[in-house]
Amino acid sequence: MKESFRSTLIKRIVQNPDFPAFARTVQEAYRITDDELASANDLSALILRDPALTHRILRLANAAHFRHLGGQINTVTRAVTVLGFEEVRLAALALSLFEQIESREHSRVLQSRFLQALYQAFLAQDLARELGGLSAEEMFLCALFQDFGALLVYRHAPEHIAEIERARREEGMDEDTAIQKVVGVLPAALARDVCRQWGLPESARRFLTTARASGKITRLTPEARALRMAQLARESGEVIARGESAEAIRRDTLELARRCDIGPQVFEQASASAREHMLGYEELLSHSDGRPAFLQRLEADEDTPMPADFAAADEEPEERSERLIRCIEQTTQDLTDDYALADLFGRMLEAMREGLDLDLAVLFMLDRKAWKLDPRMGGGPLYARHKGEMTVSLSHNSRLAQLFQTGEDRNITRPKQAGDDILGWQFGGAADVAMIYPLQVNRAPFGVFYLEGRRSVFTEGNVNSLRTLRNQAALAIKSRSRR
Structure with a gap:
């Protein structure tokens, strides 16, 4: 064995x-x-x-x-x-x-x-x-x-x-x-x-x-x-x-x-x-x-x-966001029925934002021709204020651009002082960490979920729930493209 x-x-x-x-x-x-x-x-x-x-x-x-x-x-x-x-x-x-x-x-x-x-x-x-x-x-x-x-x-x-x-x-x-x-x-x-x-x-x-x-x-x-x-x-x-x-x-x-x-x-x-x-x-x-x-x-x-x-x-099991769990269950049901991608993604972002009390929850989509990330939808107190400046050039040496291109789930810790690798709209609130969840379809980059919030809410259980939702989003895109 x-x-x-x-x-x-x-x-x-x-x-x-x-x-x-x-x-x-x-x-x-x-x-x-x-x-x-x-x-x-x-x-x-x-x-x-x-x-x-x-x-x-x-x-x-x-x-x-x-x-x-x-x-x-x-x-x-x-x-x-x-x-x-x-x-x-x-x-x-x-x-x-x-x-x-x-x-x-x-x-x-x-x-x-x-x-x-x-x-x-x-x-x-x-x-x-x-x-x-x-x-x-x-x-x-x-x-x-x-x-x-x-x-x-x-x-x-x-x-x-x-x-x-x-x-x-x-x-x-x-x-x-x-x-x-x-x-x-x-x-x-x-x-x-x-x-x-x-x-x-x-x-x-x-x-x-x-x-x-x-x-x-x-x-x-x-x-x-x-x-x-x-x-x-x-x-x-x-x-x-x-x-x-x-x-x-x-x-x-x-x-x-x-x-x-x-x-x-x-x-x-x-x-x-x-x-x-x-x-x-x-x-x-x-x-x-x-x-x-x-x-x-x-x-x-x-x-x-x-x-x-x-x-x-040896501590007691951590608390997990019920809002995220319910969203996973609802999405599982939706994937067996007819669904609109925009509605599904909107519900995911809302669950992420409200379930974890995030400052910012954004779904970026990749523009391959211009080689940039465009904010397609989002929520949180900072989204309406900064949406117009959120386009991310992938040729720029920003942390977000770099992490998106690695294709792995990563995070960005709030810097102690401003730097060239942090974009002007990032960390405009009280969040001390930004979570990056790249979205891939058939192993090709498609987009990324960007979430800003307090470290304490990104427990292991909640992180697993976020990954599940990201995976469900990729499956929804893949399934829709076959229809």
Whole structure:
């Protein structure tokens, strides 16, 4: 049964419609990272082939953490120049991996867990620079891929997340042991299988092992030294993710460093550098309800309560909008009868707006000739005021245009300050998040549902209801076109 589940899990990963494109992107990103002769032009060409990756790299370059490096950055070439070749090529690989595991379902857990992996990668990179003798880039990749198997399980088997966490909490298991017990999959083996499917070289897979290196880092062979440093980074990230207090986190991470014969000053300097580096990625990777727990823990002081991402696992079932549920039931009935698309879409938007008390609910339709999104109908207190300015050019580098073209359900968090990627009519009310639900028919882009409201109303149950309504809308269009 366990072996059967492993096969099922691998099929889920490989059969994801985005898998082939991401496999090519990651393979090429790793080739460029591994090739000392690769040029900035090679890297820019790779990034520009992927609109979502291009957008994220530009956002990273324009993040407040990097803004002092050279003002507004509008091109990938400029980003490579300002951030540096090494920074951008590692960011391209890391963000491609995040794109593969990102999901609205259980997004809090996935975001926090990926941020933990990213912190570990920066910590290993900075330790390599402090201590010398190892490639900083190789250590970044080694530490990042150490957690890839666990991330794949959380992304493609989310129904088991609560059980895995329960095994960790109640039986004191480490993450790999808990995952293997619950789903019968060893994360390192799963990561190797997927990396092999991607065609990544053995240099990318050699640290995906259950073998452990022990002893003082300075006395080990280069191979064992790299593995030991990656393990130290991973164990340090785990202490941060699950420590009982800021004082305990500092004490336990320094103890881990001492066992490796790394001085406290060197380790704390590398830790501070890794934390600082995370600031540039925070806005890119944090879209859940509130700041992910790992980031809060990373900056906690002695008086800060230790948050967790798994607290909701044992809570009472969440409330769901009855208005959305009734709309789903009514639409199901309508699809078996004669219906007018305009009436059906109007009822959906009204249910979304009133059921979740949204500031704005709009259905955009794609104008292929002009390559733009036109607002066809909508509701909410902001719709009548802004309808005339809501046309969205898909050639413009706006967040909405970028997310529509990815074809995936995403969200936009209300920015702390105005930016070129946020359109003038967005976030004109009290909403703190905009949900984007692309509408596709026969896998071709057709339109998008755009919803602005408070984070608290977009619970997992309500999000599932919204997706169902979007899917029903696509089915209605498809069925009508056949008549």
